[in-house]
Amino acid sequence: xxxxxxxxxxxxxxxxxxxxxxxxxxxxxxxxxEDTGIFRLEPHQAKQDIxxxxxxxxxxxxxxxxxxxxxxxIQILSGRLTLGIRLLVLIGNPVAANAGKRFCEVNLNRLFHxxxxxxxxxxxKRAERLEQAINDFYRDLDEKHTKLHYDLHTAIRGSxxxxxxxxxxxxxxxxxxxxxxxxxxxxxxxxxxxxxxxxTFSFHSYETYGAHAFTIELGKVYPFGQNDLSRxxxxxxxxxxxxxxxxxxxxxxxxxxxxxxxxxxxxxxxxYQLNIAEDxxxxxxxxxxxxxxxxxxxxxxxxxxxxxxVFPNTNLPIGQRAGLVVRPISxxxxxxx
Ligand SMILES: O=C(O)CCC(=O)N[C@@H](CCC(=O)O)C(=O)O
Ligand SMILES: [Zn+2]
Numbered sequence: 001x002x003x004x005x006x007x008x009x010x011x012x013x014x015x016x017x018x019x020x021x022x023x024x025x026x027x028x029x030x031x032x033x034e035d036t037g038i039f040r041l042e043p044h045q046a047k048q049d050i051x052x053x054x055x056x057x058x059x060x061x062x063x064x065x066x067x068x069x070x071x072x073x074i075q076i077l078s079g080r081l082t083l084g085i086r087l088l089v090l091i092g093n094p095v096a097a098n099a100g101k102r103f104c105e106v107n108l109n110r111l112f113h114x115x116x117x118x119x120x121x122x123x124x125k126r127a128e129r130l131e132q133a134i135n136d137f138y139r140d141l142d143e144k145h146t147k148l149h150y151d152l153h154t155a156i157r158g159s160x161x162x163x164x165x166x167x168x169x170x171x172x173x174x175x176x177x178x179x180x181x182x183x184x185x186x187x188x189x190x191x192x193x194x195x196x197x198x199x200t201f202s203f204h205s206y207e208t209y210g211a212h213a214f215t216i217e218l219g220k221v222y223p224f225g226q227n228d229l230s231r232x233x234x235x236x237x238x239x240x241x242x243x244x245x246x247x248x249x250x251x252x253x254x255x256x257x258x259x260x261x262x263x264x265x266x267x268x269x270x271x272y273q274l275n276i277a278e279d280x281x282x283x284x285x286x287x288x289x290x291x292x293x294x295x296x297x298x299x300x301x302x303x304x305x306x307x308x309x310v311f312p313n314t315n316l317p318i319g320q321r322a323g324l325v326v327r328p329i330s331x332x333x334x335x336x337x
Contacts, residue, residue: 003033006077009070009091012037016094017122027079037091038133041076047084048246051141053134053149053211054089054239058109058201060096064227065152065218071229072239085246088137090130092201095122100223109215110320113207115199131204138209149205149213154221156313160283161190161257163235164310166215168203169194177336178248179212180256185249187234188216190257190283192310192326193334196264258334259283259326262307267314267322269295274312274322283308283326293322300325 001022003011011019011033019036029043037057054072056065069089075081096103104122111119111127138147165188167175173193180191197203205213219231229236238249265274272295276284286292290302292309304327312323 001033003077006074007070008033008039008073008077008089009066012091012094013098016098026077026083028076028082028084031077034133034136035129037094038129039073039089040133040137041083041087041089043083043085045084046086046246047244049142049145050085050242050246051137051145051147052085052087052242053137053147053205054087055092055130055149055151055201056090057094057097058092058151059102059107059153060093060098060104061100061102061223062152062154062221063097063224064154064222064229064232065216066091066097067224067227067229068218068232068236069152072236072243075240076243081240082244084244085242086137087243088133090133092130093123093126097224107316107320109200111199112201112204113197113199130201134205134209138211147205147209147211149202149211151201151213151215153215153217154219155217155282155311156221158220158279158281159217160281160308162219162231163188164190164192164217164282166192166194166200166202166217168200168206168213168215169197170206172335174335174337176212177253178250179214180253180331181250182238182242182248183214183216184253184255185234185251186238187232188256190259192324193258193260193329195261253331256331258329258331259308259310260329261324261326262303263300263325264321265293265300265309265312265323265325267295267316267318267320269297269318271296272314272318272322274309274314276309276312280309280312282310282312292325 116127202213205211
């Protein structure tokens with residue numbers, strides 16, 4: 001088996017359920033395709049002790065980041081980019097990607113950190129397999145080794161901040177200045193600081209391995225072939241620098257708008273409604289006391305003028321997150337590591 005034309009995405013989509021493992025050489029290192037959508041690359045000469053997981057397509061229809069990372073792989077495999085750190089690329093949900101869907105049976109990004117237990121079907125198996133791949137990749141690294149996991153997504157809606165990240169819930173609320181500066185340099189506009197543990201991929205890597213891990217939203221969802229990859233230029237440049245030199249591009253944290261997550265809105269009944277326009281953007285703000293959601297069982301009123309909604313979505317099963325309510329805060333109010 002080989003990766004024809006260095007096109008790992010094409011190989012993955014042609015074999016969405018499984019691939020027998022195989023090894024390959026490329027000009028600056030060696031690689032192993034461990035399974036479908038799971039590709040580990042080891043540099044001949046590591047410039048820094050950094051192990052980077054780049055995951056894309058955890059939601060199958062979020063194709064822009066998949067195309068971006070596939071392009072980076074083509075550059076590495078063809079020798080145009082010299083790999084200087086360890087790299088694990090994960091294409092999360094190839095079956096849903098082929099179907100042009102967010103997921104097939106269950107939202108994969110709610111099944112990590114053991115959340116797959118108790119579920120059947122492709123996504124449950126896939127979450128377990130992806131967790132295993134990360135565990136294998138991070139195994140036996142010493143204390144001073146830097147573990148990174150950037151989980152790249154695109155959002156269903158337009159947004160007042162086109163590119164933003166979810167910083168998973170971290171103990172003692174201490175945030176990495178180096179990573180935030182890297183995100184600012186990568187074209188990220190805003191950061192949401194999570195208020196609780198979740199079963200997302202980025203939370204799993206932070207909580208289990210102490211990785212610097214983020215869900216990174218790079219714009220709006222488009223089908224394969226319809227993404228304007230020029231919108232990812234800053235992220236691409238930062239990733240190239242990191243992959244080649246093990247260096248983090250840095251910009252002022254003050255470029256970032258920071259939001260704390262106040263509440264997760266949970267769909268608690270079939271009657272659950274969000275009182276927002278169909279086409280409302282992420283980060284739409286509301287006045288104090290506005291009735292943001294209501295159902296036969298509950299209502300949610302906005303606590304303070306300026307509070308905003310991110311990821312509003314009611315097209316999901318009861319018990320799942322229908323949105324996040326966020327509030328702007330100053331970067332000066334954060335504690336940093
Ligand atoms: O646009 C939307 O509503 C969803 C975009 C998306 O997939 N977001 C992630 C965020 C994960 C996190 O909170 O870290 C998701 O919902 O899984
Ligand atoms: Zn997503």
